[in-house]
Amino acid sequence: MRLVVLLPILLAACASSPPPYLDLASYACSDGTTLRVHYATDGAHxxxxxxxxxxxxxxxxxxxxxxxxxxxxxxxxxxxxxxAPRALVACRGEGTLWSR
Incomplete structure (x- = not known):
């Protein structure tokens, strides 16, 4: 009986998990490269x-x-x-576009 009562609560907890992307940022690098970066729970995309x-x-x-x-x-x-094989370049942040 207790399992029947807890099941809806457990399912609701699963449905409210955070989105995979936590931040979206943009960087303009000194070599002309522009990077868009999603900082996520599994790393940077x-x-x-x-x-x-x-x-x-x-x-x-x-x-x-x-x-x-x-x-x-x-x-x-x-x-x-x-x-690689390119050297390290500096990148200027163009701001966080969205964050949670």
């Missing part, structure tokens, strides 16, 4: 100028997202971006 998307998991060392030769380090509204 970086949309490149050609509309390809890289999913960079958050690394244990603070605010650093990396996978293979690509690395994004946001800090104080700006970021640094590395996509």
């Amino acid at each position: 970086v949309t490149l100028p050609d509309d390809s998307v890289l999913i960079l998991p958050q690394q244990p060392s603070g605010m650093r997202f990396a996978a293979g030769p690509c690395e994004l380090r946001p800090r104080d509204g700006d970021a640094t971006w590395t996509a």
Whole structure:
């Protein structure tokens, strides 16, 4: 009987889970690249100028997202971006477009 009473409560809790994207930011980099970044629960989803998307998991060392030769380090509204074989570039934050 208790399970029947708790089931609707448990289902309601599942339905109210947060959206996968927590923040959407845009960065203008010194090499001319523009990045759109969704900061999500599973890492940073970086949309490149050609509309390809890289999913960079958050690394244990603070605010650093990396996978293979690509690395994004946001800090104080700006970021640094590395996509080997290119060198690290500075990126100016153009603001958070949406946050929860």
